[in-house]
Structure formats: structure tokens, C-alpha cells
Amino acid sequence: MKKFAQIINSKIHWIFEADGKPEFAPDIVIIDITDKxxxxxxxxxxxxxxxxxxxxxxxxxxxxxPPTVEEMQAQTLLNTEYLVSRSELLGGM
Structure with a gap:
């Protein structure tokens, strides 16, 4: 039994075994790969x-x-403290 590959767009599309190289339409490329x-x-x-x-x-x-719950809570706390301090600074003007 021999091993053959059907080539489509320069890539092996299908590998199959047969006793001999089958006859398909002329535009179908079949290569014997028994030794590969x-x-x-x-x-x-x-x-x-x-x-x-x-x-x-x-x-x-x-x-x-993704960040852990603790990391997200710490970031939220930092953001809140930053916003409060900005608010206090701007409120003091």
C-alpha cells in the first residue's frame, strides 16, 4: 500500500493510502509520499x-x-484616598 498526499494551495490537504496513484481531475495534485x-x-x-x-x-x-481581590481592593483604596486628598486641596482654595 502506498501513501499519497493531496495538495491544495501549496499545502497538504489530505493524506491517504491506496494501491496506486488514483486518477482524479487534472487540476487535483496528488503526490506519492510513501518514502516520507x-x-x-x-x-x-x-x-x-x-x-x-x-x-x-x-x-x-x-x-x-488578573489582579487578585486584595490587589483590586488596595487599588480602590489608593484611588479613593487620592480623590479625597484632591478634593480637600481644591476645597481649601
Whole structure:
């Protein structure tokens, strides 16, 4: 049994096994990948060189941890004290 890959837009769309290369419409690209067991769906394919490339998966963006309840309470207290002091300063003029 041989292993084949269907190529769409320079990417492996589908990998399947068959006894021989099936005949599809002329615009459907089928490549024999029997000797390339590492190749997987989603990999890129260069039609000019016949080379396959694994997709580059970007590093995930770190998610900032939300503040704790205590941190939010402390920030609220600071904001309140700031506003009270501003009010006292402006009220004294």
C-alpha cells in the first residue's frame, strides 16, 4: 500500500493510502509520499523543488494574570484616598 498526499494551495490537504496513484481531475495534485513518513496534513509543499516543510507554529502570547481581590481592593483604596486628598486641596482654595 502506498501513501499519497493531496495538495491544495501549496499545502497538504489530505493524506491517504491506496494501491496506486488514483486518477482524479487534472487540476487535483496528488503526490506519492510513501518514502516520507514524517509528512503530515497541513505541511507546506513547494511545487518547484518538491520539498515539504512543517508549519511554523508561533509561540502563544502569554496571558496576563488578573489582579487578585486584595490587589483590586488596595487599588480602590489608593484611588479613593487620592480623590479625597484632591478634593480637600481644591476645597481649601
Amino acid at each position: 513518513p514524517e509528512v503530515q496534513e497541513g505541511w507546506g509543499y513547494n511545487n518547484e523543488t518538491g520539498e515539504f516543510t512543517a508549519p511554523v507554529i508561533p509561540e502563544p502570547t502569554p496571558i496576563e494574570t
